Amino acid sequence: MQESKRPLNIVVLVKHVPDTQFDRHLSGPGHTLDRSESILSELDEYALEAALQLAEARGGQAAGNMVTALTMGPDAAVNAVKKALQMGAYQGIHVNDAALAGSDAAATSAVLAAAVRHAAGADHGLPDLVMTGMASTDGETSLVPAQLAERLQLAQITFASELEVDDDESGTAVVRARRDGDSFSETLEAPLPALVSVTDQANDPRYPNFKGIMAAKKKTVTVLSLQDLGIDPAQVGLDGAWTTVAASAPRPPRSAGTIITDDGTAGVALVDYLAARKLI
Amino acid sequence: MASVLVFIDVPGLPLPRASRELLTIARSLGEPAVASPRALGDDVLQALGEYGAGAVYEPAQALPDVLVAAKAAFLAAVVQTADPAAVLLGNSFEDREVAARTGIKINSGVITDAVAVAPDFSVTKSVLAGSYTSTCRVTNGVPVITVKANSVEPVPADNPSAPERHRLSVPDSGPAARVTGRTEKRDSSRPELSEARVIVAGGRGMDGDFGPVEELADVLGGAVGASRAATDAGWIEHSAQVGQTGKTVSPQLYISAGISGAIQQKAGMQTAKVIVAINKDPDAPVFEIADFGIVGDVFSVLPQATGEIKKRRS
Numbered sequence: 001m002q003e004s005k006r007p008l009n010i011v012v013l014v015k016h017v018p019d020t021q022f023d024r025h026l027s028g029p030g031h032t033l034d035r036s037e038s039i040l041s042e043l044d045e046y047a048l049e050a051a052l053q054l055a056e057a058r059g060g061q062a063a064g065n066m067v068t069a070l071t072m073g074p075d076a077a078v079n080a081v082k083k084a085l086q087m088g089a090y091q092g093i094h095v096n097d098a099a100l101a102g103s104d105a106a107a108t109s110a111v112l113a114a115a116v117r118h119a120a121g122a123d124h125g126l127p128d129l130v131m132t133g134m135a136s137t138d139g140e141t142s143l144v145p146a147q148l149a150e151r152l153q154l155a156q157i158t159f160a161s162e163l164e165v166d167d168d169e170s171g172t173a174v175v176r177a178r179r180d181g182d183s184f185s186e187t188l189e190a191p192l193p194a195l196v197s198v199t200d201q202a203n204d205p206r207y208p209n210f211k212g213i214m215a216a217k218k219k220t221v222t223v224l225s226l227q228d229l230g231i232d233p234a235q236v237g238l239d240g241a242w243t244t245v246a247a248s249a250p251r252p253p254r255s256a257g258t259i260i261t262d263d264g265t266a267g268v269a270l271v272d273y274l275a276a277r278k279l280i
Numbered sequence: 281m282a283s284v285l286v287f288i289d290v291p292g293l294p295l296p297r298a299s300r301e302l303l304t305i306a307r308s309l310g311e312p313a314v315a316s317p318r319a320l321g322d323d324v325l326q327a328l329g330e331y332g333a334g335a336v337y338e339p340a341q342a343l344p345d346v347l348v349a350a351k352a353a354f355l356a357a358v359v360q361t362a363d364p365a366a367v368l369l370g371n372s373f374e375d376r377e378v379a380a381r382t383g384i385k386i387n388s389g390v391i392t393d394a395v396a397v398a399p400d401f402s403v404t405k406s407v408l409a410g411s412y413t414s415t416c417r418v419t420n421g422v423p424v425i426t427v428k429a430n431s432v433e434p435v436p437a438d439n440p441s442a443p444e445r446h447r448l449s450v451p452d453s454g455p456a457a458r459v460t461g462r463t464e465k466r467d468s469s470r471p472e473l474s475e476a477r478v479i480v481a482g483g484r485g486m487d488g489d490f491g492p493v494e495e496l497a498d499v500l501g502g503a504v505g506a507s508r509a510a511t512d513a514g515w516i517e518h519s520a521q522v523g524q525t526g527k528t529v530s531p532q533l534y535i536s537a538g539i540s541g542a543i544q545q546k547a548g549m550q551t552a553k554v555i556v557a558i559n560k561d562p563d564a565p566v567f568e569i570a571d572f573g574i575v576g577d578v579f580s581v582l583p584q585a586t587g588e589i590k591k592r593r594s
Contacts, residue, residue: 024408031414043525105390106383106420134525142373143390146348146380155455156349159373161518176460182472182519184464188347190457200525201518242389242420246402248412254550254569261562262576267584270556271592273572277554279478279533280500280589 005167007064009127010051011119012089013112013144014069016080017041030102030238031245038076040083043133045205050198051131052088052206054165061090068093068119068127072100072111078221085216086208092221093119099226102238109147111236114229116152126152126193129175134159134199145197155190161201165192282365283334284310287355287378289317289370295327298475300434302368302427303331305397307437310365314443315358317343317351325443332437337362340447344456348374352381353453359386359422361448366401366423372474379424388421395431395530409524409547429475430530465517471503473520477532478502479552481522483545484509485538485559485578490516492582493537499589505529505549507539523548537578541566558582 016038018024025034048069055065069084071077072095081092095115103111120127130152132145142158149156157163160177167173173192178185180201190196208216226233234240258273260266274280284306288299306312313335314328325336337358343350355378359367367382369375376392383390396404401423407414418424473479478500482493484507497504505522506515522529524547534552539545541557541564549555550569557570558581567573574581 024411026408026412026414033408105380109384142376143380143383143392146377147384149349150352150381150384153454155457156347156377157457158348158377180517180519182465182474184462186459186463187461188457189460191455194455194457242383242387242418243391243416244419245414245416248407248414250412251406251410251551254555254571256568257571257573259562259567259570259573259575262574262581264580265584266558266574266576267581267586268588270558270572270574270581270585271588273556274533275592279554 005058006171006173007058007066008055008129008165009066009120010055010129010131011068011070011116011127012044012048012051012084013130013132014044014048014071014080014084015041016071016073016077025250026248031248032102038079040080041133043135043200044080044084045087045133046198046200046202047131047133048084048087048089049203049205050163050196051129053203054129066090066127070112070115070119071095072108072115074101081221082216083208085219085221086212087206088212089219091219093224094221095224095229097226097233099233099237102241103236104241104243105143105147106242107236107240109144109151111226111229111231112144112148113151114231115224116148118224118229126154128173128192129165130154130193130195132195132197134197145195149195152193152195155194157188157190157194158197160188160196160198163196163198163202282310283313283362285313285315285358285362285364285367286333287315287367287369287375288328289351289375289378293324293327295324295331296475297434298370298429300331301429301432302370303328303333304432304434305427306368307332309397309399309401313337313362313364315355317354325445329441329443330436331434332441333443334441335362335446336443337446337448340449343450344458347456347458348377348381349453349456350450351378352385354448354450355382356385357448357450361446364422366397366425368397369424369426371426371428376426379426383421383424386421388424389418390424390426391416391418392426394425394427397425397427401425406551409528410551428530430477430532470497471501473503473505473522474527474529476503476529478535479505479522479529479531479533479549480535480537481505481507481539481549482510482516482537482578483507483539484513486510486515487538488513488515489579492579492586496535496582496586499586500533502531502533507545536566536570537582539566540564541569
């Protein structure tokens with residue numbers, strides 16, 4: 001059975017983001033994020049794990065499958081790719097260009113679209129699957145996956161909590177996924193090539209083990225500039241953005257209010273508090 | 281006056297609060313028009329008119345399986361016909377994806393998570409999980425803005441309008457996923473978490489029993505939320521999760537029960553107007569941001585509050 005399945009070419013988007021365990025700050029003329037103390041976005045690990053499982057079910061790298069970790073960002077962003085390689089990605093691509101700083105979602109999706117095509121290789125045009133996390137833990141807009149799907153004209157399944165790739169009799173493969181909403185759960189199906197974003201319910205991402213960390217040192221990370229991708233620097237960065245941030249300010253810290261210790265009547269005190277503020 | 285297009289993806293009545301909020305905001309910016317990806321009944325049209333909608337755009341043929349690709353193709357077509365000054369959508373995952381794809385189709389910037397839109401279309405939004413507020417603008421194309429629920433008080437128009445119906449044929453939206461099955465979950469009587477004005481949330485301290493949380497939520501007409509510890513333990517469905525990897529909520533009242541309030545949870549609820557916290561640990565971080573805190577046992581405080589509210593109403 002397994003031998004008859006054709007290998008998959010999967011590109012996983014990974015992002016180097018400030019650790020959410022620490023306070024985060026906006027600064028500079030573009031109100032951009034301070035990116036010291038950054039890590040591979042926790043939510044991207046689920047996408048990578050899902051990609052590795054799909055590739056392994058088809059015989060892994062030896063059977064011709066490919067799992068590429070792709071990032072875009074300054075020099076330090078390569079750390080997100082390295083972590084992905086340690087977890088098991090087969091190769092990495094890092095789009096790095098000074099002109100990219102301050103890019104918004106539209107510009108980012110344009111650059112990533114070009115990089116995904118590059119990753120797929122000249123004869124393919126598109127990989128079978130582009131996989132992403134459900135959101136970045138810094139920008140939190142969730143715009144990039146949908147914009148990438150639009151630019152590459154990929155079928156799109158977002159927020160998958162389960163997924164599988166199936167080959168039908170005619171040899172065409174489809175991706176099937178489950179998605180859970182507030183009041184419903186649905187199953188979806190899309191033809192390949194497709195873009196799939198996965199939630200933190202999809203799997204338990206593996207930790208890089210010693211073998212993985214050593215093996216990652218031998219894996220290739222290709223660095224691409226905007227020129228390599230044929231993108232005009234004026235179309236990206238703060239200047240090429242379609243949105244601009246005029247001002248930003250830390251939210252005034254919430255101060256602690258009244259704290260009481262339950263003496264057996266705290267439930268009534270709570271109702272008094274809510275009634276006084278017309279909340280009931 | 282320029283029109284402001286509101287994308288409303290709801291077939292029925294009563295109009296959800298989030299849709300009424302969008303129409304109220306649109307009216308403060310220009311003349312509201314509505315893009316609906318499904319054909320609407322006359323009664324829905326009338327309800328939209330009560331909130332000032334002057335024109336309603338529908339697809340000429342039913343959209344295939346109505347997933348985001350087709351909805352974005354439809355919305356982009358409406359923008360080209362109606363030539364609005366801005367496009368407003370809700371802030372649900374799906375609405376944001378429709379906004380994202382529409383933005384690419386019409387070469388326009390997209391701003392998500394708006395809490396206010398000024399007459400010059402500058403947008404106030406909270407970023408970094410509510411720890412910063414920023415003001416931003418779309419500088420290219422027609423501003424496409426997704427607005428969080430509970431941003432304004434919905435108000436009907438002084439003079440209801442009779443919306444004019446327009447039908448548009450929708451271009452092919454390219455390859456798309458299709459829905460192959462759908463199961464409704466039980467108990468949809470509670471409001472949606474992201475739209476609820478009152479949320480009662482439980483965490484590790486509920487120790488497997490969400491009954492007291494649900495009873496207080498129901499007597500307050502609110503939604504039930506949970507920390508990641510509670511959803512990971514399987515005490516309540518994952519969709520109830522509030523926090524960094526769950527939903528970000530800004531209700532009028534957030535009651536946190538048995539949740540320590542670590543940074544991951546705080547990220548999802550710190551923009552609530554009033555925060556009440558109940559935890560038996562006096563050192564729980566949640567007390568640092570609570571307007572009213574009770575150091576005590578959730579299993580005695582919650583039922584007592586529920587009973588007291590019922591008593592005062594009887």
